Amino acid sequence: MKKLLCWFLLLCTLTTGFPRISDAAAEQLIAVTINGDKQFYDQHPLQFNGAVVVPLRAIFTSLGATLQYDTKTQTITAATDVINVVLQVGSKTAKVNNKPAKLSQAAVIIKGSTYVPVRFIAEAFGADVKWDAARNTVVIHYVNSDRLQTAISKGDLKQFTALLKLASPDTATSALKLLIANKKDAQWAKVALDAGGSVVKPYNYFAEAIILRQMDEIRTMLETGMVNPTTAPRTAQKISYIGLAQTHYTTPIMDPSSMTIIPVKNSEPSMELAQLLYDFGFKADNIDAVLALSNSKNDWLDWILSHGADPNGETMKLVKLEGPNDNSIHFYHPLSTPFPYVKQKLIDVAYAVSSWGPSLENMRNLDLLIVKYGADLSPLTQAQKDRLLELASSNNMSPLAEALVKAGAMKQVY
Incomplete structure (x- = not known):
């Protein structure tokens, strides 16, 4: 009788396969919430090798990122305006803004669907991630441009500050761009700068504003201390910032309402802009x-x-x-x-x-x-x-x- 029981147990082990979701997890599906809103995905999140993995496209869409997937190399590229993440199925090494990053769990393919580790992905995009064991739920707090814009539009500096305390430096950089567009003063800019925001790294928005002759935006950056001669990096053109003001540029621009390229913007040399830069210490x-x-x-x-x-x-x-x-x-x-x-x-x-x-x-x-x-x-x-x-x-x-x-x-x- 004992031998029969042993053979029965062995047969069960061989036929169930691996890896295997725990019985508790099977009874109670894993949930994901982002800023308090429960996410609904076509494929359920899974627990795999001790890590929660979620459907590839669903999580990136939830975080407001665009996605590209190379089926030949199984390479995943996701990006927002300030963050770029590249990872490959089966690899525990990824790149975040072109810098190497280690994963505790690689992206995997399960039953024909690609899953990615939710903690790594969320944190790469500047989100705060917690595991609520009582509710079997991944809790993500994500500070995105919409939430920041709401605080800015309401003039709620306290809420803006609270959001940036949860945000990554890259998100703080996005916040600076919003402050420029909304013409907020130095008090607001200081909050974003203290949170690690920058208008010159990784992308030089200051140089771009000069090339496009965006006088109000440039003045805001200078007056609020977002940039100065010490913090401004060398321009990509290898000329000074005053040189950018002196040079004629013809630039294709994007119509924000239709998201299409419209006729070029001609940027004539501007001595007014050169003088503004000089007044703030540029030579x-x-x-x-x-x-x-x-x-x-x-x-x-x-x-x-x-x-x-x-x-x-x-x-x-x-x-x-x-x-x-x-x-x-x-x-x-x-x-x-x-x-x-x-x-x-x-x-x-x-x-x-x-x-x-x-x-x-x-x-x-x-x-x-x-x-x-x-x-x-x-x-x-x-x-x-x-x-x-x-x-x-x-x-x-x-x-x-x-x-x-x-x-x-x-x-x-x-």
Whole structure:
């Protein structure tokens, strides 16, 4: 009889398979609540190897994330405006905003459906996760943009503060964007900054606002202390923030009502914006001066040389004369110059531009650099000085001609 019982128990073990949900869990299904609302999924959450796993698409949708799933590699990519999560079925290593992260339980496929570990996913998106054993429920508190916007719209700073105490730094960054759009003051901004928010990391919203000439948003960022010359990183364009204000941009923009691309926005150079940046401590630099020389902008060169650029300064080589008689010129962007380690003085740039194209605007820039700001002419060769003297004389620019003669230039006798 005992042998028969043993064989019966063994048979039960072999036929039930594994892994197996506990009897208690089978009797009482696992529930998930987000901000107090019970979630209803097509497939029920399961307990797998001691961790609660939930249907892939359902949890990301609940957290407001977009989802991509590569069936070939079984790679899952989910993203909000500030958080990007990548994980692979069977792997206990994921990436959150491109940084490695460890999982206690990998994503799994059960009965043809993909499940992901609810705690890791929720926490990756900045949510607070607790297990309510009495109710067999995963309790998620998630601070999203809608809840933050509600507090902002009501002017409820206390509620806004309470929400951000539960939020991740990435969510605090989203909060800063909402504050900018709603033109809230420094008191509100300080709460988001204290919660770890940033308008320059991981994405530089400050630079984007400058490129799009969003004056109100830029002023809010500066006045509330969201950004300053110390915290602002180097721009992706390798020019200064004042350089961004000086540069013309043509940018496709999104219509928020229809979520479609609409005709481009032209961002003209803005000295008003440059002055605003300067008033908050940002300075012009020598690359800004090269841009003004290359674009034949007299007003910009004058402003830049009086707001931070050095008339005797140098940059990477961005301008090059070519041809048998220097009759060809190339202008390079700091991102794409083939001479990133070759130094070039501003006076060399001014010579190249005015010698190649001796327009009135280019000659006035040369005059600004040499006469008004006293640029040293020693980097120029004798032939270059003589060439500039010839141009100055033909344009009746006496002060410039005198400065060139004083530096050793000589009139050519033909």
